[in-house]
Amino acid sequence: MKSTPSEILDYRCRLENPTSLGRSGVSQIYQLHGLQAEGYKILQELFTNIKDKLFNEYGVRTYSTKNEIKVAIDGVVLNQYLTKDIDWLGIDRFTLEIILRKEFCLKFNNQIEWKCNSRVMKLIVNQSSNIVKGVKYRSKKNIDSSSLFDIYGDFIIDCTGHNTSSSKWLKESLNLIVPTVQIHFGGGAVTFIGERFRTGNLTFDSAAVIGVIANPPKKNTSFILSPVRQINTTDQNSLGILTACAITCVNSEYPPNDSYENLLEWTKENLDPEYFTVIKSIKISSPIIPNRHAIDDRKYVEVLGKKWPQNYVLIGDAMCTFNPQYAQGMTHACRQARELGKIFGENCHKLKDISHIFNRRASKITEECWLASTVNDWKIPTLKVIETNKNGQVKIYQRGYHSDITNNDEPRTPLKIRFMQWYNYWFFQCASKSEQLATDFLFVVNQSSNPLILMKPTTFFRVIRMAFMNYLKEKGLFGRRSTS
Ligand SMILES: Cc1cc2nc3c(=O)[nH]c(=O)nc-3n(C[C@H](O)[C@H](O)[C@H](O)COP(=O)(O)OP(=O)(O)OC[C@H]3O[C@@H](n4cnc5c(N)ncnc54)[C@H](O)[C@@H]3O)c2cc1C
Known part of the structure; x- marks a missing residue:
C-alpha cells in the first residue's frame, strides 16, 4: 500500500501476486473491469478526494460516453447523439483496489483492524434464536495448525465474493438451505495491457473506449478496450493511452492465451476486421491472463423471510454473481453497501430486523442486474441451468449435445x-x-x-x-x- 503509482502499474503488468499486496482470493483482479457511473458516484460520495487523487497522481481520467466511446451490439452503435453525457472512469481494477484500501485506511484508520491472510471457516451462531454472532477463522500462514480463532460482532457482513462458502456455512450451522440459480453460459475472457497506436481509422483512433457486445447465438465473441492510464510519449503514432484489452466469449468459445500471435490469429477469425486492426495496433506490455467459467449465480435470500438469521447479510458477489461482460458486479456491490448504510442511517429499525429489511431491499437491486445479465445468456446454445430449491432439491437443465449424454432436461426460457x-x-x-x-x-x-x-x-x-x-x-x- 506504500507503493508509488508507477510501482503499482509495474506490479500489475508483472502480475505480482495480490496476496503480497495484502489482498488475496480475487483472481479477477487482472481482468478488465469497467466501473459503471453509479458505482463511481458512490465511491466519490464515500471518499470525497478520490477523483483528484486518481487524476493527479495516477494518470487516470474519465472519458465522455458521448464523444470518446464506441460501443455496439449487433451492429447498432449505442451511444450516438446522447442528450446527457456519462463519465466512464478509465482505471484498472488492480490500481482501484489498492487506492480504495489506502483511502479506507486514511479515513477509518483508528476504527479498523485488518486481519490479513486469514480464512473464515464457519459461523458462530445461536441456533435457538437464529442469530449469527461471529465467525471462526484460521490463519493462512499456519496451515498445519487446526486452531481456529473466534471473532464476534453485532452485525456481520459477508462479502466473500463469488467463491463464497456462505451457503455451506448456513447449512452446517443453522440447517438453512439457500435457494439458488446458477446459469452456466460458457463465459470466458483474456485480458492484457498495452499501449495504443494509431490505426489510421479516425473513428477508432478518436475513441478511448471501444466495445462490441456478444449477441448470442449469432455472435458469441466480443471485446472491449478501456484506458487504464494516460502516458507521456514523444512517439507521433502513439495515442498516449495505456489500455486494458479484454477479448471475451460466451458458449465456451474461449480465446487462446498461449501467445499474442495465436490470440491475434483467433481475433482475426472471430471479430470484425476493424476490431482486429485496433487490437493488432496495441503494443502489449503484460502477459495475457485468462479467466474461464464465469457464471450467473444468484442466492434468493429474500424468499427465506424470517428463516434468514439475524445480524448477518451477504453483499456483492456473495449474494449474486453476474456475467462479467456487462460490468455490473462492482457497482451492484456498491449499491447494496449504500443500501445497508441507508437502513442503519434511518435509525428506526431494530438490529434484529436489519438483515431481513436488507434482504428485501438488496434483492431488488440484484433483480435489476440479474435480468440485465441473464436475458442474453438464455440464448446460449450450450446453456446449463442448475436450480436448488429451499428443500435442497437440485435440478439440472442443459441444452446442446451435452443434454443427450447427461439426460438432463432442456432448460425452458421463462x-x-x-x-x-x-x-x-x-x-x-x-x-x-x-x-x-x-x-x-x-x-x-x-x-x-x-x-x-x-x-x-x-x-x-x-x-x-x-x-x-x-x-x-x-x-x-x-x-x-x-x-x-
Ligand atoms: C473476468 C471478470 C471480469 C469482470 N469485469 C467486471 C467489470 O468490468 N465491472 C464490474 O463491476 N465487475 C466486473 N467483474 C465482477 C467483479 O469482479 C465482482 O463483482 C466484484 O469483485 C465483487 O466484489 P466483492 O467484494 O463482492 O467480492 P470480491 O472482490 O471477489 O472479494 C471477495 C473477497 O473475499 C475473500 N474471501 C473469500 N472467502 C473468504 C473466507 N472464507 N475468509 C476470508 N475471506 C474470504 C476473498 O479472498 C476476496 O478477497 C468481473 C468479474 C470477472 C470474473
Missing part, C-alpha cells in the same frame, strides 16, 4: 425472459434512431436509472409500433421492410 429478448431487440432498433432512448438505455446500463424507464408508456408504444410496422412490412401489407 416467458418474461422471452418477452425481454424480443423487447430488447426492438428497443435497440428504436434507440439507434432516438437520442432520448439511447440516453435512457445508457443510464440504465450504468445503474444510474431504474430499468423501468425503458418501458415507460411512450417508449413502450414506440417499441411496439416499430415491431408492428415491421411485421406489416414483412407480410407485404405496408411499404417495404426496413430492418431485419
